[in-house]
Amino acid sequence: MEQQGVANRRLAVLVGCNYPNTRNELHGCVNDVLAMKETLLTRFGFKQEDMEVLTDEPESKLKPTGANIKAALRRMVEKAENGTGDVLFFHYSGHGTRIPSVKPAHPFKKTKLLELVNQLPKGTSFTMISDSCHSGGLIDKEKEQIGPFSSGDRAPAMETTTTTTTSRALPFKEVLDHLSSLTGILTSDIGTHLLELFGGDASLKFRLPTIDLMDLLEKMKSRERHVDSGILLSxxxxxxxxxxxxxxxxxxxxxxxxxxxxxxxxxGGALKNKELVMMAREVLEKLGFQQHPCLYCSDQNADATFLSQP
Structure with a gap:
């Protein structure tokens, strides 16, 4: 809810990766985020100056490297303020992969956005659309509102002969082989490669404990935060x-x-998050796609309108 006299901000980070001139090239990812940018401006009240767009087009000023994406998300979170009802949105369109885990009970690791979501000031919301492979459950520990179908529930795929489709999956072995070619290190530990390549820009989970943890904790305590605000549309x-x-x-x-x-x-009217995902499922089914979008969020956010549209 907004504080009296304080307008809520609408902040967005949009990332589209086509990987041009590579063996894993895609074609629609940049178009995805440009279309979303226009929708945010014309329908949801976002402003140009409150959006960052990262694409791998030659003319793009801000490339979608891991460091740049993390920095853009960090800037977005830092702009949000307590109690103002700020709306934060992250759209990622590109390849996705599953990283094998060392834990037998959990054969694949998930990219965790929970740490980012937990840094949000109280009263804000964080919505993510991830149009990539294996994107279900990216915001770890959020409740599964619209989840996987069992194989028996899936409708048979329609034959589509008029369009060309490419999977947005990036095999983990291909990622590992590429990193090994860059670092010259023969190891299946992806963290070792990231440290060798990026050093201080590597994710904190792959770094040695050289950061000032007390300073980090103080910064995180400087704003009142809450832990139930992540909304993932996968x-x-x-x-x-x-x-x-x-x-x-x-x-x-x-x-x-x-x-x-x-x-x-x-x-044209406001749609609840769960309504939007179920309708998107219906569109994909009618077009013959065998993929099932999912929704992960709290019960309250499932019934909230998409991007808090009035």
């Missing part, structure tokens, strides 16, 4: 891939991102 289940469509004469797009845009265009 393009597919954790065990599925997301489709990248086109790349020929027509305009390319991500299947899930396009489904979101379709639902928003066909429904």
């Amino acid at each position: 393009g597919c289940q954790a065990d599925e891939t997301s489709a990248d469509v086109g790349g020929g004469g027509g305009k390319a797009y991500g299947a899930f991102s396009n489904a979101i845009q379709t639902v928003l265009k066909e429904n």
Whole structure:
């Protein structure tokens, strides 16, 4: 809820990675985030100066490197203020991979955004759309509101012969082989490669404990925070891939991102988060895609309107 006399801010980080001129090139990811940018401006009250767009187009001033994405997210979180009802949005469109875990009970690690979400000031919301493979459950520990289908529940795929689709999955072995070629180190420990390549820019989970933990804790305590604000709309289940469509004469797009845009265009009023995901599922099913978007958030956020649209 907004404080009297204090307007809420709407902040966004939009990331689109097509990986041009590589063996894993995609075609629709930049189009996804540019379409979302226009939707945020015209429908949801976002302002140009409150959005950061990172793409790997040649003319892009801000490239979507890991360090740049983390810095952009950090800047967005730091702009949010206590009690103002600020709305934060992160759209990622690109490849996704699953990293094998050393724990037998958990065969794959998930990229955790919980640490970022927990840094939000009280009263703010954080919504993420991830149009990538294996994106289900990226905001760890958030409740599964719309979850995976069992194999028996899945509708049979329709034959689609008029469009070309590419999986947005990036095999872990391919990631590891590429990192090994860059570092010259033969190891399956991805953290070792990241430390060798990026040093201080590597994620904290891969770094030696050289940071001033007391200083970090003091900064985190400087604002009142809460831990139940993450909303994830994933393009597919954790065990599925997301489709990248086109790349020929027509305009390319991500299947899930396009489904979101379709639902928003066909429904002018405010939509609850769970309504938006279920409608996107219906769009994908009608078009013959075998991927099932999921929703992870609290019960309250499941019934909240997408991006707090009035």
